[in-house]
Amino acid sequence: MSRGCIGVTILTLLLTITTTPVISWRPWPHLKPNASDLLYGGSKKFEGSSEFVHLKYHMGPVLTANITVHAIWYGAWQNSQKKIIREFISSISDVNAKHPSISGWWKTAQLYTDQTGANISSTVRLGAEKNDRFYSHGKSLSRLSIQSVIKSAVTAKTKPLPINPKSGVYLLLTADDVYVQDFCGQVCGFHYFTFPSIVGFTLPYAWVGNSAKQCPGTCAYPFAVPQFMTGFEPLKSPNGDAGVDGMISVIAHEIAELATNPLVNAWYAGQDPSFPVEIADLCEGIYGTGGGGSYTGQLLSDHDNATYNMHGIRRR
Incomplete structure (x- = not known):
């Protein structure tokens, strides 16, 4: 049984341990043709690779109950930065946003089911948040210490994050001065689940880092470009914060x-x-119609020439 890819990659919202965590890499133009360039030749009329990669259901659970995203802000964050991310998460379930919308993108994810036929929840909401502004585990985190940060958040003496293993996901967001194992060199984010031996519970979680100071050309593309890409200009960031x-x-x-x-x-x-190869991997690097390979696709721009591809609650 198979499903399509998760629509287009979200461009923006103006608004190892023994077992390796699942990785998300960032797309950027290649000096040499990549696999998809070779596969499709000169044609850029494709969107995604779902016709060539068939996802298979392995009988494990999916999130069919209302999904609550609990955020952990690790390090120094500005309120304006938090607001951008909060409003993106809240936009996933906002069906009133102008087309093309974040909620329209999420409808593709909703097509996936568990073994009972129940679909992924249409509701994604922002849950409790925890600030770790004093870098409780230092400014250099390993994959294992990421789980220790989550443990600190769910076992804190004051206002611990709720334990919700069936419908809660835990989103660890590291500030731009925090180094994470393999960050920039191999990953910009990944997801996995916590180990009971470390956290006490099995909780789905993801980590995503702010690359503004370390590798914006890799993890904040196309709002920044790598130094070796001479002649390429970055696109304007709608929020004025490329990272x-x-x-x-x-x-x-x-x-x-x-x-x-x-x-x-x-x-x-x-x-x-x-x-x-997971649902979002199928459309990695595809931001608009005709995208793929080394081309982001056809995008939208606002009156300030900032580039975007989706509408959220109050932002693009």
Whole structure:
């Protein structure tokens, strides 16, 4: 049984341990043709790779109950940055937004079902939040210490995050001065689940980092470009914050995959669950019509020439 890809990648919203966490990489133009360039030749009329990669259901649970995203703000965050991310998450279930909308994008994720035939929830809401502004586990985090940060948040003496393993997901967001293992070199974000031996519970979680100071050309593309791409100009960021705007795509990617593959035993392609092709991977780098390979696709722009592809509650 298979489904389509998760629509287009969210461009922006103006608004290892022994078992390897599932990875999200960021798209950017290649100096040499990549796999999809070679596969499709000169044609850019395709959108996604769902005709070539068939996702398979491996009988694990998916998030059919109303999804609550509990955010952990690790490090120093500005209120304006938090607002951008909060409003993106709240826009996922906002059916009144102008087309093309975030909620319209989420309808693709809703098509996925569990073994009973129940669909992914249409409701995604922002839950409790926890601030860790004093870097309780330092400014350099390993994959395992990420789980320790989550443990600190759910076991805090004051206002701990609620434990909600059936419909809650935990989103760890690291500030631009926090180094995370493999950040920039291999990943911009990933999702997995916590180990009871570390956290005390099995909780689906994702980590996404702000790349503004470390690798914006990699993780905040196309609002920043790598240094070797001489002659390429970055697109204007609608929020005026390339690092956070870049995070929106990765957050969208990880929430979609948390919903459809929270314990890495539900929807994915490939034989190895440690390195699966998941729902959002099928459309990685595709921001608009005709996108794929090294081309972002046809995008929209506002009166300030800021680039976007989706409407949210109050932002683009």
